[in-house]
Amino acid sequence: MSVFIPLGVLDDAVIRKIAEISGENAGRCMQCGTCSAVCPMVESMQPSVRQLMLLLQHGQSGAALEASTAWTCAACHTCLVRCPRGIDIPRVMEAIRQMVLRENLDRINPRGIPAETLAAVPPIALVAAFRKLTA
Numbered sequence: 407m408s409v410f411i412p413l414g415v416l417d418d419a420v421i422r423k424i425a426e427i428s429g430e431n432a433g434r435c436m437q438c439g440t441c442s443a444v445c446p447m448v449e450s451m452q453p454s455v456r457q458l459m460l461l462l463q464h465g466q467s468g469a470a471l472e473a474s475t476a477w478t479c480a481a482c483h484t485c486l487v488r489c490p491r492g493i494d495i496p497r498v499m500e501a502i503r504q505m506v507l508r509e510n511l512d513r514i515n516p517r518g519i520p521a522e523t524l525a526a527v528p529p530i531a532l533v534a535a536f537r538k539l540t541a
């Protein structure tokens with residue numbers, strides 16, 4: 407953990423764990439918005455990538471874990487390439503997903519997927535979704 411961590415955030419165990427898993431310090435984010443501007447998935451995210459980093463900076467771990475952002479991230483790495491702080495945002499996203507999945511909280515119910523959807527979706531996409539979205 408380096409500089410720029412706002413007061414109070416260090417007391418948030420979840421934020422510390424996300425930093426530990428990802429190896430990234432969200433406190434280094436300067437809120438420039440470049441990540442949101444270049445993210446191909448941003449219109450499907452709530453909140454945006456930049457806003458997610460802001461939640462982490464302010465110790466809003468509950469909101470960060472409940473946000474759709476990390477689950478919508480396609481791990482394309484565009485934000486990582488463009489971030490002026492060099493923050494590996496996809497790793498932060500992965501850490502947030504791990505925090506949820508470690509609690510055995512699945513994001514999808516495989517048994518709830520309609521048969522017609524299972525028949526239409528490529529198997530490799532289903533496997534990728536199950537690996538990403540289930541504990």
Ligand code: SF4
Nearest residue numbers: 435436438439441489
């Ligand atoms: S591009 Fe980097 S510094 Fe800018 S808002 Fe996104 S995470 Fe923060």
Ligand code: SF4
Nearest residue numbers: 445479480482483485
């Ligand atoms: S890695 Fe995720 S958050 Fe970053 S630009 Fe790609 S989809 Fe968006």
